[in-house]
Amino acid sequence: MRDAPQAAIRLADEADACALSAWLNRAGHFRGLVDVTSTPDGTGSVADTVVVAVGSDTLALLVSKIHDWMVLLGRGGTLTVTYTRPDAAPLEIEVAHSSDRTQLIDRVRRMVERDQRESA
Numbered sequence: 629m630r631d632a633p634q635a636a637i638r639l640a641d642e643a644d645a646c647a648l649s650a651w652l653n654r655a656g657h658f659r660g661l662v663d664v665t666s667t668p669d670g671t672g673s674v675a676d677t678v679v680v681a682v683g684s685d686t687l688a689l690l691v692s693k694i695h696d697w698m699v700l701l702g703r704g705g706t707l708t709v710t711y712t713r714p715d716a717a718p719l720e721i722e723v724a725h726s727s728d729r730t731q732l733i734d735r736v737r738r739m740v741e742r743d744q745r746e747s748a
Contacts, residue, residue, distance in 0.1 A: 633713040635690055637678045642666070644703075645676035651697045652680060657689055684744065687711055688736040691723055695732055698725045716747050 639645045645664045652658045661681040666674050709721040
């Protein structure tokens with residue numbers, strides 16, 4: 629997955645990372661494209677990261693699935709989805725439990741369109 633476009637979601641808890649990974653793997657669009665890695669977070673602790681091989685055309689769907697997972701579990705707070713492509717700067721998308729799902733999807737689509745125009 630390293631050279632393909634991907635999204636990474638860092639979670640402090642391994643159980644949450646595994647739960648999100650399982651949730652995304654059950655979603656037909658992402659089955660087999662999800663992995664969990666553990667990496668040092670710079671403070672001496674280990675952070676678990678859910679990595680999803682995803683193109684810009686399915687990024688909004690991924691973000692909506694993450695939002696749905698947060699709402700379903702009643703998980704408060706915010707998660708940051710970092711979308712990277714080999715040829716462009718990363719896009720960071722904040723996903724909050726309290727976000728309006730439709731507005732969140734629209735915001736992601738606008739970010740992707742703007743990014744594609746700028747890199748063309």
